Every structure is written in C-alpha cells, then in structure tokens.
Amino acid sequence: MNTIQLLVGDEGNRTAVRRLLEKHYEVDTDRTVRKADLYLVDDRTFPEYHTDLSERVEQSHPVFCPVVLVRREANGVQISLPNPNEREDPVLVDDIVDAPLDRNLLFRRLDTLLVRRRQSKDLMHYVSKLEKSNASLKQFAYAASHDLQEPLRMVSSYLQLIERRYGDALDDDGEEFLEYAVDGAERMRDMIEGLLEYSRVDTRGEMMETVDLNRVLEDAIANLQMKIEEYDATITSDSLPSVEGDGGQLRQLIQNLLSNAIEYSGEDPPRIHVSAERVGTEWQISVRDDGIGIDPDDQNRIFDVFQRLHNHDEHPGTGIGLALCQRIVDRHDGRIWVDSTVGEGSTFTFTLPVAADPGP
Numbered sequence: 001m002n003t004i005q006l007l008v009g010d011e012g013n014r015t016a017v018r019r020l021l022e023k024h025y026e027v028d029t030d031r032t033v034r035k036a037d038l039y040l041v042d043d044r045t046f047p048e049y050h051t052d053l054s055e056r057v058e059q060s061h062p063v064f065c066p067v068v069l070v071r072r073e074a075n076g077v078q079i080s081l082p083n084p085n086e087r088e089d090p091v092l093v094d095d096i097v098d099a100p101l102d103r104n105l106l107f108r109r110l111d112t113l114l115v116r117r118r119q120s121k122d123l124m125h126y127v128s129k130l131e132k133s134n135a136s137l138k139q140f141a142y143a144a145s146h147d148l149q150e151p152l153r154m155v156s157s158y159l160q161l162i163e164r165r166y167g168d169a170l171d172d173d174g175e176e177f178l179e180y181a182v183d184g185a186e187r188m189r190d191m192i193e194g195l196l197e198y199s200r201v202d203t204r205g206e207m208m209e210t211v212d213l214n215r216v217l218e219d220a221i222a223n224l225q226m227k228i229e230e231y232d233a234t235i236t237s238d239s240l241p242s243v244e245g246d247g248g249q250l251r252q253l254i255q256n257l258l259s260n261a262i263e264y265s266g267e268d269p270p271r272i273h274v275s276a277e278r279v280g281t282e283w284q285i286s287v288r289d290d291g292i293g294i295d296p297d298d299q300n301r302i303f304d305v306f307q308r309l310h311n312h313d314e315h316p317g318t319g320i321g322l323a324l325c326q327r328i329v330d331r332h333d334g335r336i337w338v339d340s341t342v343g344e345g346s347t348f349t350f351t352l353p354v355a356a357d358p359g360p
C-alpha cells in the first residue's frame with residue numbers, strides 16, 4: 001500500500017483529510033518529514049516544511065517524488081505551478097488541489113502521481129541494472145581481449161620458432177599444417193585487436209570538437225590509397241558539413257565504410273559516392289557503392305560483433321568493422337543503417353546531430 005505523509009495542519013482540517021485518505025492509503029501523520037511515496041501539505045504549513053521537503057525531493061532525485069499542496073479558498077496565499085519549461089529541477093510542488101476537496105478528483109490525482117512515482121522508481125531500477133551490466137560487459141570485453149593477447153603472442157612466437165628450427169625437417173603435410181596454424185594465430189590476433197579497439201570506443205575516445213568531414217574523408221582516402229589502387233576504385237563526394245565529434249573516430253567510421261564498399265564490390269572496379277543531406281536537426285551521411293549488395297535478412301546482424309557473411313578465403317576481415325561503426329555512431333548520438341539490393345549495391349547511412357550555431 002502507498003504511504004502518504006500528511007503535513008496538513010489543524011487549520012487545514014487535518015482530521016477530516018486524514019479520515020478521507022485512510023480508507024485508501026497508508027497515512028503517516030508523524031510531523032517530522034519521513035520517507036513516503038507522496039507528501040500532502042497545505043498552503044499554511046507549507047513554509048514550515050519547505051526546507052525538509054526540498055531535501056527529501058532532492059534526495060530522491062532523479063526518482064520523481066511528488067508533493068501535493070492543498071490550497072484553501074480565499075486565504076490570500078497565492079501559489080501557482082510554474083510553467084513546466086521554466087521549472088527548476090527538482091520540482092517541489094507537483095500538483096495543487098483546492099479545498100473543499102472533491103474526493104473523487106483528489107483520489108484520481110493522487111493515484112496518477114503514485115503510479116508515476118512507481119513507474120519512475122521501476123525505471124531507475126532498470127537503468128541502474130543496465131548501467132551495471134553495461135559496465136561489466138565493457139570491462140569483460142576489455143579484460144578478455146587484453147589478457148588473451150599474451151598467450152596468443154606465445155603461440156605465435158613458438159610457431160615461428162618451430163618453422164625456423166624444424167622447417168626443413170617437415171614434409172609437405174607438416175608445412176601445410178604449420179601454415180594453417182600460423183594463419184589461425186594471425187586471424188585471432190586481428191580479432192583480439194578489433195575487440196580491444198571496440199571496447200575502447202567509449203573509454204579512450206577523444207574530446208568532442210568541431211570536425212570538418214571533408215578533411216576526415218581526405219584522411220580516410222589517404223589511408224586506403226593502396227587498396228583503392230589495387231581495386232581501381234573511384235571515390236566521389238558531395239561537399240560535407242562540419243560536425244561536433246571525435247575526429248579520429250569519425251575517420252575510422254568513414255574509412256571502415258569505404259573499405260567495405262571497395263572490398264565487397266564484385267567484378268567491376270568499384271564506384272563509390274559519399275553524400276550529405278540535412279534532415280531537420282541531423283545530418284545524414286551516406287556511403288553508396290555499386291557492389292554485391294546484402295540480403296535483407298542479413299542487414300541487421302552485420303552490425304554485430306564478429307558477424308560476417310563471407311568466409312575468410314573469399315574476403316579477408318574480422319567482422320568487427322561495422323560493429324565498431326555502430327559503436328562510434330552511438331557515441332555521437334546518431335544512428336546507422338544500410339539500404340541494399342543484392343547485386344545492385346549498398347548504401348550505408350549514418351546520422352550526426354547538426355552542430356549548434358556558435359552565434360555571431
């Protein structure tokens with residue numbers, strides 16, 4: 001049962017209000033403000049309890065903690081609820097009910113507030129559970145990838161040693177097996193490095209600053225120069241905006257999308273176009289290719305860690321690239337998705353908030 005702390009004074013007809021409430025709620029009339037689900041106070045006693053109530057509301061922040069004020073008629077005290085847009089946080093008085101009290105109206109208002117209180121409590125409970133599990137997941141990804149590096153280094157260096165010292169003694173099968181083992185260790189190293197990078201997006205990110213995406217694109221293209229030449233790729237671009245962001249991460253994001261657009265291009269030399277469109281308060285940046293495309297059933301899972309649609313022999317890769325893109329976009333309060341038709345090409349689009357106008 002919900003507890004209502006009754007802070008209505010004798011003048012406010014405390015006995016009558018109490019009797020009215022008692023059938024429906026647990027009523028606490030202990031005059032020192034205590035932990036309750038809702039506080040009912042009248043306009044005369046309000047100044048007396050103002051400080052205590054403010055503290056109580058403050059402590060319960062950000063859990064919504066309702067205070068209802070009973071206002072008597074013609075008592076000369078003017079109390080009005082502030083405009084919701086101008087309210088300071090936390091709001092002390094949530095509602096005002098006028099005496100004489102209409103019991104149905106009063107119960108309706110109190111019930112609404114109590115439901116809101118319970119919902120916000122539940123919400124806070126889930127938020128804190130989610131925060132904890134998120135933190136331990138991040139810690140896990142970091143620890144796992146970091147700690148796995150050491151034994152892997154050992155595997156790699158002993159494989160090299162075997163190759164160097166006993167390479168001549170191996171027959172063809174032996175050489176082939178060793179090659180597979182070295183290849184496996186290299187792929188595992190790439191995956192672990194990718195996972196480590198993924199776990200660092202939030203923790204090791206740089207400060208957000210104004211970033212010119214044209215420069216970011218230039219850097220990404222410069223880093224991909226060898227691959228661009230190898231595939232004879234053509235990359236064109238609209239003029240791109242400046243945004244608030246982490247330049248290094250945005251470069252990584254665009255670079256990953258370009259690299260995939262080249263990698264999954266099919267037979268013909270890839271033609272890739274980068275465009276920008278302002279939609280309301282966000283920029284939509286798209287990387288369009290004319291490559292092999294992606295089946296609609298796979299279009300969501302490719303953003304998950306280690307999810308790939310091709311095996312390593314067809315296309316090298318770790319399956320972390322798009323997961324990293326997703327994580328970077330999340331950190332920038334954006335979204336990322338793909339539109340694609342198999343055999344025709346794919347367009348990866350991500351959004352970034354339009355930078356606030358710095359003013360004159």
Ligand code: ADP
Binds near residue numbers: 260261289294318320
């Ligand atoms: P990786 O490229 O290392 O496999 P990603 O996370 O970057 O990992 O991509 C996941 C999968 O999504 C790829 O294996 C590929 O099958 C598919 N994919 C990504 N980009 C494209 C694209 N532009 N065109 C077609 N398929 C793509």
